[in-house]
Each structure stands twice: as structure tokens, then as C-alpha cells.
Amino acid sequence: MNHRNLWASADHALNYLAFSDSIPHRTEGEAVLLELVPKNARCILDLGTGDGRLLSLLKIDRLRAKSIAVDFSPTMLEVARKRFADDITTEVVAHNLDDPLPTSLSKNGRFDAVVSSFAIHHLTHIRKKTLYAEIFDLLEPGGVFCNLEHVSSPTPTIHAYFRRAIGIENQPSIPI
Numbered sequence: 001m002n003h004r005n006l007w008a009s010a011d012h013a014l015n016y017l018a019f020s021d022s023i024p025h026r027t028e029g030e031a032v033l034l035e036l037v038p039k040n041a042r043c044i045l046d047l048g049t050g051d052g053r054l055l056s057l058l059k060i061d062r063l064r065a066k067s068i069a070v071d072f073s074p075t076m077l078e079v080a081r082k083r084f085a086d087d088i089t090t091e092v093v094a095h096n097l098d099d100p101l102p103t104s105l106s107k108n109g110r111f112d113a114v115v116s117s118f119a120i121h122h123l124t125h126i127r128k129k130t131l132y133a134e135i136f137d138l139l140e141p142g143g144v145f146c147n148l149e150h151v152s153s154p155t156p157t158i159h160a161y162f163r164r165a166i167g168i169e170n171q172p173s174i175p176i
Contacts, residue, residue, distance in 0.1 A: 030057060033115065033146045041065050041112035045105065045138065047131075048097060048119020052080035054148070055090065058115065065089065065112075068105060071119075072096035097123055101134045110140040117148040 033054070037044070039061050046055040049069035059065065067090045069080050077094055084090040095102055097119065114135045120128060135145050153159035163169045 029148045030054065030117070033117075033148050034058065034061075036144055036146050037062075037113045037115065038144070043067070043109065043111045043113075043140075045111045045114045046070065047114065047116040047135075048122075049080055049092070050076045050117070050119070052083040052090075052092075054115060054117045056083060058113075059087070059090070063089075067091070068093055070095050070097070070101075070105075097131065098127060100130070101138070106138055110143065111138050112140050112143050114138060114143070114145045115147070118150070120147055121149055 034057060037058055041058075041062055042065055044055065044058060044062065044065050044067040046052070046058075046067065046069045049055055049071045050073075052069050055067055055069050059067065069084065069090060069092045071077050071080060071092075072094055077092060081092045084092060093102075093105070120131065123131065132145075139145065153162050160169065
């Protein structure tokens with residue numbers, strides 16, 4: 001089964017949401033990302049928003065920023081829409097990152113920041129490269145792209161070391 005089918009499953013999405021708050025060192029990574037996105041960002045795009053956690057953190061100090069939250073999981077979209085229901089500056093858009101970004105994303109112009117968290121690693125390497133080019137084309141000059149992500153380890157030994165380093169060596173592997 002591919003990632004598309006897994007994330008379309010409500011059970012898979014809900015299992016991730018139950019686990020996501022306990023991802024080791026996630027808050028440290030989010031803190032760095034929050035520092036890198038300018039406080040005066042006027043327009044933010046969140047790719048693979050999931051439940052909208054990262055975007056909601058960004059909006060704490062960027063209340064007036066227009067933002068677009070993109071995901072394709074029906075379960076995640078439902079949770080994100082509830083999270084942003086009272087925020088008229090945030091639009092939640094259904095789109096699968098396996099496909100080219102829709103031209104409608106740029107209807108408000110370019111973005112000061114494009115962010116993503118634990119989503120892009122699901123894509124093929126070829127799609128990652130084309131997505132990065134699409135992101136570059138959507139950024140304002142001087143805009144930032146911040147991707148909070150884990151990457152594949154080149155060997156099983158290094159992967160085991162990585163799992164020990166973040167404190168999850170005894171936990172089952174959960175595809176995030």
C-alpha cells in the first residue's frame with residue numbers, strides 16, 4: 001500500500017495525531033522554524049498541514065498573515081478546518097502533494113514563507129525536486145522555505161543510531 005492510500009485512511013491519520021505530540025525533539029525543531037519565519041510575514045503557505053499544528057504556532061505571532069493550509073487526508077482536512085474555523089485569514093485547501101501545486105495557490109500573490117512539517121519525506125525523490133522548484137516560484141524575493149523533516153538514513157546501522165539518539169529505539173516504527 002502506498003502513502004496516498006495510508007493517509008486517506010482515517011485510522012492512519014488518527015494514529016498519527018495520537019503519536020504526533022510525542023515525536024522526540026519536535027518542539028525544538030518547531031522553535032527553530034518559528035525563529036526563521038519573519039514575524040512580518042504577510043502570506044504563509046503550509047504544505048502537508050495535517051491538523052494545522054505548525055501553522056497555528058506561526059499564527060500566534062503573525063495574526064494578520066494570510067495563510068493557506070494544504071493537505072489531502074480527509075481526516076486531517078476536517079481537523080484543520082475545525083482548528084481554523086474562526087480564522088478568516090486562513091484557507092484550508094485539499095491537494096495531494098504527489099501532484100503539481102495548483103496555480104490557484106498564487107491567487108493572492110507570492111508567499112513570504114512556505115513551510116512544511118513531516119510531510120515532504122513521503123514523496124518520491126523526483127517529486128521532491130519538482131516540488132522544491134514549484135515552492136521557489138511561489139516565494140517572494142527574500143522569502144523563506146522551512147521544512148521540518150526527518151530524512152532517510154543511508155544504512156540500517158545509522159538508522160538504528162538515529163532512533164537511539166531521539167529516544168525511540170524501543171518503539172515500533174510508525175510511518176510518519
